[in-house]
Amino acid sequence: MNKEYLIKKWLDKDLTPQEFEDFKMLKEYKALIKLSNYSKGFKAPEYNTDEALQNTMRAIAAKKTSSKNWLQPLLKIAAILAICLGGYYYTTTLDSSFNTSLAEKTSIELPDNSTVNLNALSTITFNKNNWDQNRSLSLNGEAFFNVKKGSNFSVLTDTVTINVIGTQFNIKQRQDYFEVVCYEGEVQINYNTGKTNLKAGDSFLIIKGEKVERLATNKAQPDWLNNVSSFISVPLSEVLFEFERQFNVKIEVNNIKTSQLFTGKFTHNDITIALKSITEPLQLQYKKVNQTIILVRE
Amino acid sequence: MSKNIYNDICEKSRFEAFFKRHAKDLHNFLHYRYGDRLNPQDKAQEAFIKLWKNCKKVSPEKAKSFLYTVANNLMLNEVSHQKVVLKHQKQKPTRHSNESPEFLMEEDEYRQKLERAIANLTEAERVAFLMNRTEGKRFKEIAELLGISTKAVEKRIYGALKKLRKEIDEL
Numbered sequence: 001m002n003k004e005y006l007i008k009k010w011l012d013k014d015l016t017p018q019e020f021e022d023f024k025m026l027k028e029y030k031a032l033i034k035l036s037n038y039s040k041g042f043k044a045p046e047y048n049t050d051e052a053l054q055n056t057m058r059a060i061a062a063k064k065t066s067s068k069n070w071l072q073p074l075l076k077i078a079a080i081l082a083i084c085l086g087g088y089y090y091t092t093t094l095d096s097s098f099n100t101s102l103a104e105k106t107s108i109e110l111p112d113n114s115t116v117n118l119n120a121l122s123t124i125t126f127n128k129n130n131w132d133q134n135r136s137l138s139l140n141g142e143a144f145f146n147v148k149k150g151s152n153f154s155v156l157t158d159t160v161t162i163n164v165i166g167t168q169f170n171i172k173q174r175q176d177y178f179e180v181v182c183y184e185g186e187v188q189i190n191y192n193t194g195k196t197n198l199k200a201g202d203s204f205l206i207i208k209g210e211k212v213e214r215l216a217t218n219k220a221q222p223d224w225l226n227n228v229s230s231f232i233s234v235p236l237s238e239v240l241f242e243f244e245r246q247f248n249v250k251i252e253v254n255n256i257k258t259s260q261l262f263t264g265k266f267t268h269n270d271i272t273i274a275l276k277s278i279t280e281p282l283q284l285q286y287k288k289v290n291q292t293i294i295l296v297r298e
Numbered sequence: 299m300s301k302n303i304y305n306d307i308c309e310k311s312r313f314e315a316f317f318k319r320h321a322k323d324l325h326n327f328l329h330y331r332y333g334d335r336l337n338p339q340d341k342a343q344e345a346f347i348k349l350w351k352n353c354k355k356v357s358p359e360k361a362k363s364f365l366y367t368v369a370n371n372l373m374l375n376e377v378s379h380q381k382v383v384l385k386h387q388k389q390k391p392t393r394h395s396n397e398s399p400e401f402l403m404e405e406d407e408y409r410q411k412l413e414r415a416i417a418n419l420t421e422a423e424r425v426a427f428l429m430n431r432t433e434g435k436r437f438k439e440i441a442e443l444l445g446i447s448t449k450a451v452e453k454r455i456y457g458a459l460k461k462l463r464k465e466i467d468e469l
Contacts, residue, residue, distance in 0.1 A: 004456070011430060011455055012437045028463075035462060036431055038412050043432035044329035047322045047339070053314060056343045060350050 007032070092129055099123035100141075102248035103268075105224075110137075114153070117144040119172075119224050120245040142172040144222050147185075161190040169198070170222040177238050180204040183221055207235065223265065230265035239278065247271050250292045256284065307361060308353040317346055320362060323443055324369055330428040331421050332373045345369035363445065408466070415465040419458050426451050427458035 006023045009015045010032075015023055023029065098108050100118045108116045108124065111131040116124055122141020127134070135153040147153050149166030157173045160180075167185025172178070180189055182198040189196045189204055198204055201216035214232070223230040229242050237258035240251045246268045264281055266274035279286050279295065287294045307313050321342060328338035345368040349361060356364045416424060425444070429435045437455070441448045 007459070008452055008456055011459065012452070013434070014436075031463065031467060032459075034408075035412070035459075035466065038409060039416075039428070039431040041409065042330075042416060042428055044326040044338075045334065047325045049318055049321050052321055052325075052339065052343065053317050056317065056346050057310075057314075059343060060347055063347065063351075 003028075093127070095125050095127050097123060097125045102244075103246055110135075112148050112150060114145065114147045116146075117225055119143065139171055139173060142170070142174070142224070144168070144170040144225060159191065163188045163190070168221065174238065174241060176208045178204075178206040181217065181222065183217075183219065207238070224268075227268040228265050229268070232263050233261045234263075235259050236262045236282070243274065243278065247274070248291070251295065252292060253295045255297055256295060306353050306356070307349075307358055313350060313353065316358075316361060320365060321346070324365060326429065326433065327366070327425060327443070328369055328373060330425045331370075332377065336373055336376050338373075341369050341372045344372055366445075411466050412462070415462045418465065419461060423454045423458035423461070426454040427462075430455050 003026060006015070006019060006026065007028075009019060010023055026032075098106065098116075098118065100106050100120055100122050102121055104120055106118050108118065110116060110126070111128055112135065114135075116137075118124065119142035122139070122143055124137050124139050124143060126137035135150070136156065137154075138156040140157070145155070145164075146168045147164055147166050153164050153166075155162040155164075155171060157171065157178070160173075160178065162169075162171065162180060164185065164187045167187055168183040169185075169187050170179075170181045170183070172180075180187065180198060181203045182200055184200050186200070187198050189198065191204075191206070196204055201218060203214040203217065205212040205214055212233075229239075229246065231239055231242075235258065236256070239262045240253070240258065243249070243266065244251055249271075260282075262278070262282070264277060266277045268274070275286050275288075275293065278284075283298050284295050285298050287296070307316050324345065325338050325342045328336075328341055332338065345365050348368050349356060349365055352364070416428075419427065426440055429440050429443070430437070435443075437448045437451045440455075441451045444451070
């Protein structure tokens with residue numbers, strides 16, 4: 001019998017009784033048995049399957065509840081993200097608004113480099129977000145537009161929509177008074193249902209709902225950009241309103257017909273000179289008390 | 299091997315049965331392979347928890363190998379190439395109280411030698427040899443457990459035996 005064969009069979013507990021006798025006869029027999037007996041001392045510590053199972057199931061249950069614990073901070077993070085994204089979305093889609101108060105002028109650059117000059121007490125509102133697709137803004141007050149050529153550009157006021165492509169024009173929209181003056185290019189005015197096209201120099205004027213015809217102007221831009229308000233046959237009331245807006249004062253009139261027409265101009269830089277340029281041609285006198293100016297006949 | 303009619307072991311009773319069938323073998327395998335310093339009991343538990351979590355993804359046929367792979371990886375993450383030391387369990391109450399001091403000393407020396415020799419075996423040899431000698435498992439059972447052939451098991455165990463004999467008896 002082969003020695004290796006016997007030892008292997010012994011290891012596999014596969015010896016027949018006869019083979020076992022042969023195995024005993026081997027000279028290594030004693031050493032092998034000793035080695036085998038001592039090896040048993042390396043047995044793994046007793047493993048209690050039931051106890052381990054209980055522990056494992058407990059750990060699984062604990063993991064489940066703890067998973068709820070990390071869910072809460074996760075929800076908090078999600079909520080913060082939602083607020084941030086919402087805020088970001090809200091602010092980017094929000095309309096931008098610019099306004100001037102009394103006795104203030106400002107210049108605004110639109111996203112496409114068109115410029116808007118705002119006269120006193122005026123507001124424009126537009127949406128930056130899709131400006132390229134939709135060049136549209138709403139105006140309340142008076143503004144001069146220098147529009148870069150490009151897609152359609154429209155200005156919405158309470159009553160009128162103005163469409164342009166690339167031009168310079170002024171819109172003055174006040175109580176009982178609406179005026180558009182085109183300085184370059186061409187603009188289209190949609191008023192009530194009618195459409196009017198203005199070429200460079202043309203004006204469109206409506207006072208108290210009545211359309212007023214005007215001669216063409218050869219100016220390049222409105223006078224108010226140079227701090228002067230000029231009027232041609234405009235009711236005195238509108239002139240005085242403009243004065244109030246430019247100097248932030250109140251004007252009271254006694255016994256004066258404010259519907260009379262006024263032609264002339266006043267500066268925005270000096271209130272005394274401005275007052276004189278209105279009162280002298282009309283032969284009026286003025287008194288100044290704090291922020292109120294009283295006009296009377298001479 | 300019986301065909302499993304279930305698609306997964308997410309069912310608690312099925313999982314428990316699976317646990318009872320494999321937990322002890324897994325634990326002992328880890329113990330023989332890596333020693334008890336790395337806490338085989340915890341690793342076995344962790345592997346089962348991982349299996350539970352992934353029970354939907356692991357088919358019953360793959361569950362056992364999944365379990366062993368996970369447990370092995372958990373161990374490998376911690377092994378810093380330190381020598382595996384298996385402690386010889388302190389001898390049970392001595393049967394022969396009349397043993398001479400020389401004999402006891404000799405016995406102690408032999409045990410230490412064996413400890414070193416077993417530590418010097420390869421992991422594969424150690425696992426197979428100890429499963430065979432301490433658990434009394436036959437070659438075929440070990441082969442099934444480790445997913446290798448009976449012949450390979452025989453080779454590992456016999457190789458281990460030869461190495462141990464050589465080192466202890468300085469043959």
